[in-house]
Amino acid sequence: MSDRETILSAIRRALEIPSPPPHGAVPGAPPREAAADASRCLPASGDSMEEWIERFATNAASLHANFHAVQSDSGCVQILADIARSEGWRRVAAAGDPWICRLATAAGLPVTGVDRTYCRHDLEACDVAITGCDALIAQPGSVLVTSRSTGGRAVSVLPPHHVVLARRGQLVPDLPAAFALLHRTCGAANWPSMISFVTGPSRTADIERILVLGAHGPAKLTILLVSGNGE
Amino acid sequence: MSAHAEQFRSDLRRMTADLRHRARIQEAMRKYRAARAPAQAAFRSWEEARQAAAETKWAAIRSLDRHLEEFERNATARGTRVHWAANGERAREIIVDILSRNRVRRIVKSKVMTSEEIHLNQLLERLGYQVAETDLGEYIQQLQGAAPYHFVFPCMHLSREEISDLFMNHLGTAATNDPEALTAIARRVLRRKYLEADAGITGANFIVAETGMISITENEGNARLCAALPRIMITVVGIEKVLPRLADLALFLPMLATAATGQPLTAYNTLYSGPRQPGECDGPEQWHVILLDNHRTKLLADPEQRDALHCIRCGACLNVCPVFQHAGGHAYGTTYQGPVGSVITPHLRGLQDWRHLPAASSLCGACTETCPVKIDLHHHLLQNRRNAVRDRPAPLEQLFWKLFAGVIRRPALYAAAVRLLRLLAPAHRIVNGTRADPLRAWTEFRNLPEPAPESFRDYWRSRK
Numbered sequence: 001m002s003d004r005e006t007i008l009s010a011i012r013r014a015l016e017i018p019s020p021p022p023h024g025a026v027p028g029a030p031p032r033e034a035a036a037d038a039s040r041c042l043p044a045s046g047d048s049m050e051e052w053i054e055r056f057a058t059n060a061a062s063l064h065a066n067f068h069a070v071q072s073d074s075g076c077v078q079i080l081a082d083i084a085r086s087e088g089w090r091r092v093a094a095a096g097d098p099w100i101c102r103l104a105t106a107a108g109l110p111v112t113g114v115d116r117t118y119c120r121h122d123l124e125a126c127d128v129a130i131t132g133c134d135a136l137i138a139q140p141g142s143v144l145v146t147s148r149s150t151g152g153r154a155v156s157v158l159p160p161h162h163v164v165l166a167r168r169g170q171l172v173p174d175l176p177a178a179f180a181l182l183h184r185t186c187g188a189a190n191w192p193s194m195i196s197f198v199t200g201p202s203r204t205a206d207i208e209r210i211l212v213l214g215a216h217g218p219a220k221l222t223i224l225l226v227s228g229n230g231e
Numbered sequence: 232m233s234a235h236a237e238q239f240r241s242d243l244r245r246m247t248a249d250l251r252h253r254a255r256i257q258e259a260m261r262k263y264r265a266a267r268a269p270a271q272a273a274f275r276s277w278e279e280a281r282q283a284a285a286e287t288k289w290a291a292i293r294s295l296d297r298h299l300e301e302f303e304r305n306a307t308a309r310g311t312r313v314h315w316a317a318n319g320e321r322a323r324e325i326i327v328d329i330l331s332r333n334r335v336r337r338i339v340k341s342k343v344m345t346s347e348e349i350h351l352n353q354l355l356e357r358l359g360y361q362v363a364e365t366d367l368g369e370y371i372q373q374l375q376g377a378a379p380y381h382f383v384f385p386c387m388h389l390s391r392e393e394i395s396d397l398f399m400n401h402l403g404t405a406a407t408n409d410p411e412a413l414t415a416i417a418r419r420v421l422r423r424k425y426l427e428a429d430a431g432i433t434g435a436n437f438i439v440a441e442t443g444m445i446s447i448t449e450n451e452g453n454a455r456l457c458a459a460l461p462r463i464m465i466t467v468v469g470i471e472k473v474l475p476r477l478a479d480l481a482l483f484l485p486m487l488a489t490a491a492t493g494q495p496l497t498a499y500n501t502l503y504s505g506p507r508q509p510g511e512c513d514g515p516e517q518w519h520v521i522l523l524d525n526h527r528t529k530l531l532a533d534p535e536q537r538d539a540l541h542c543i544r545c546g547a548c549l550n551v552c553p554v555f556q557h558a559g560g561h562a563y564g565t566t567y568q569g570p571v572g573s574v575i576t577p578h579l580r581g582l583q584d585w586r587h588l589p590a591a592s593s594l595c596g597a598c599t600e601t602c603p604v605k606i607d608l609h610h611h612l613l614q615n616r617r618n619a620v621r622d623r624p625a626p627l628e629q630l631f632w633k634l635f636a637g638v639i640r641r642p643a644l645y646a647a648a649v650r651l652l653r654l655l656a657p658a659h660r661i662v663n664g665t666r667a668d669p670l671r672a673w674t675e676f677r678n679l680p681e682p683a684p685e686s687f688r689d690y691w692r693s694r695k
Contacts, residue, residue: 212414
């Protein structure tokens, strides 16, 4: 008998004797589903776009991420150019839709695209990765990236600074909304092979429980939310 | 007494006397509590969340076979190779076979508790593979040649000075007491290893049946890199980790983060569904998922303790456990320490060899109260004790209880026994706590209460 059969038949044999539902369950009612109950239980996220932006900004600050809400593409370009100057970016990786590359180029940055032939050592030598995202999540302040929308699996973790450009319409209130969005956009069979909720820059507290940013991924995470481009 | 029990006992003697160790662990736990309280308070209802999580896991385990088949079907459709391993030996065979067929030499690992369970590193190193743990804490423990101390905080028992010495000896770096500098050293060394590795081995926090995905929770980004750069990816995961629906993670991910480290959400929560897909620019050519039983079905067969399979390995029960705080993680001698380790290890590795673990409990119930998925941990500790005695009774103890029952059922005999004990009490004071004391197991560290001047029955009679 294969291990598969061994395990499955052991499971079925074991489950012949039922176990009582968890303490506190309503007798006779169908078991609760985390997916359905999440919204009621999770921390509040606000009711309007303005509240979500405020919530995202507060959360980003406590996560040690930098957040800027800007009115237009040109405001975004300005901030990119400012950070580039102050940090002395020499190599910039950019990935995502053409809008991302357009803004990066407009900021006068020496952009390398991330495509099917990229070299991991070149990517590793970049000072920054500028990418798009699939969503910003107000509560708890996460950036949703996928291997499809952000140029693969490595670009958002290999360079020491990750800059995310997002449009206003990409902001969603909470995790249940983000999962609903994923179901809507990726459908049943069209999933990217990697989906990541990025909540603040890479971190560790393995040494004496003291927070250190930039353990293996980027030490800096900057999020620019551009309002001008439609919903 | 089993060899494990003897080891446990001698480790306990040593660790409980180590006040520096105790202070360090208590400081770490203080930081944990300070972070967790506000994160938990931010939930609109943590209790509702626990209830929903517990019932979701209960329903998931109740149809475990169907969920695993659903996962297999969906994952396979995306080009993932799903393997089943009934025990550690089979899992090791499967892994070595994948590695040798793909001519792998260098391996990077993110945190994989299942690989500790099946002693993978020792085997791979013996076979000549270069294996690097990449989680900072795990990397430090690997350099030390020691097992993780705590399954969430692997090196919480070490001071920065000790870590600095370790890096000096193994990596030739200069001494530093700065956690940031120490982290940077590990980052530099491990960066090279990710870029050169042929295979990445990861664990998983959840299996999503609905979409054939696995979910990995981490703070450092090391699992992200292990799953991005090497051409082969291998994931080893226990069969109990299933969730029925993708959106269940909307609740489980924040709960895991809150209970494990007091964060609203861990820095990277990543879902993988398949190796590199057409049109994607990186990711592994092959992805192998190994579904590991390794005695989990034995625990499943015990309906009384089946809910221990709901465990999401957040480590919260360790962080509130008075026994863990004094004994330390290594004394357990197990992959999973603390209350949950004392509940499941007797099932995974033999009740009689590990019956001492559930015995080392104050039964205070702090573990049960803190558990995000409402596992009835402290009652399971009691059930393990009961089962251990039922399967292998202690004849002397049985005889004692038989005598006790005989005496207590006969009022005259009982009264005589009480008088006798009162007479013996002054004699006992002479041997109290010494090797000659038959009650030494109790009196070595504790005082025996003095008998009252008269018994309650005498008192009652005199008042009438």
